[in-house]
Amino acid sequence: MKHLALRVIGEEHAALRAVLYSLEEVAQKPASTLVAEDFEAMRAMLVYIAEYPEKLHHKKESEALFPMVLARSHELKSVIKELDDQHERGESAVWSLMHSLMLWEMLGSGRQKTFVNELKKYKEFYLNHMKVETEVVIPVAEDVLTEDDWEIIDSIFALNKDPLTGHQPSLEFEGLFRKISSYVSAHEGS
Ligand SMILES: [Fe+2]
Numbered sequence: 001m002k003h004l005a006l007r008v009i010g011e012e013h014a015a016l017r018a019v020l021y022s023l024e025e026v027a028q029k030p031a032s033t034l035v036a037e038d039f040e041a042m043r044a045m046l047v048y049i050a051e052y053p054e055k056l057h058h059k060k061e062s063e064a065l066f067p068m069v070l071a072r073s074h075e076l077k078s079v080i081k082e083l084d085d086q087h088e089r090g091e092s093a094v095w096s097l098m099h100s101l102m103l104w105e106m107l108g109s110g111r112q113k114t115f116v117n118e119l120k121k122y123k124e125f126y127l128n129h130m131k132v133e134t135e136v137v138i139p140v141a142e143d144v145l146t147e148d149d150w151e152i153i154d155s156i157f158a159l160n161k162d163p164l165t166g167h168q169p170s171l172e173f174e175g176l177f178r179k180i181s182s183y184v185s186a187h188e189g190s
């Protein structure tokens, strides 16, 4: 059976991918159709990315999965170093997007294109990051890690699961997740 950690990584990557695509879709709406609710949803999605994938998902990878893989094999030393560096830079990239979004909201549609371009770059960077984890790191992890290693990694990945993958958010984040979910379901297919 697939290890729990790998299922969690798959689900959390899927949740992040979905949010990145939703964010891009909202950001590309014609300026004349955008309302305050759209900006609120984009802000909520960026806060989600900063607080969940950037803080919790990455932490689990950088502190549990990657060191265990490196302890068993040096094959991916440079790949993992690059992924760790990307984890380090990720959160500030989100806050820089938030800044750009605020400039658009406050200064008007002349700033929309800048935000959309920055978002597209961030999305590509992130999709590629997840692809390397899934297609390069995980196959090696499956080869080199022992059952005991997986037991430790699984127990860490079982903590702080992303609420957008169907897990109960902590009280603090309940409002944020309700906002994103209700916005996305109200605009599905529109
Ligand atoms: Fe990662």
Ligand SMILES: [Fe+2]
Pocket: 009, 013, 057, 061, 130, 133
């Ligand atoms: Fe990841």
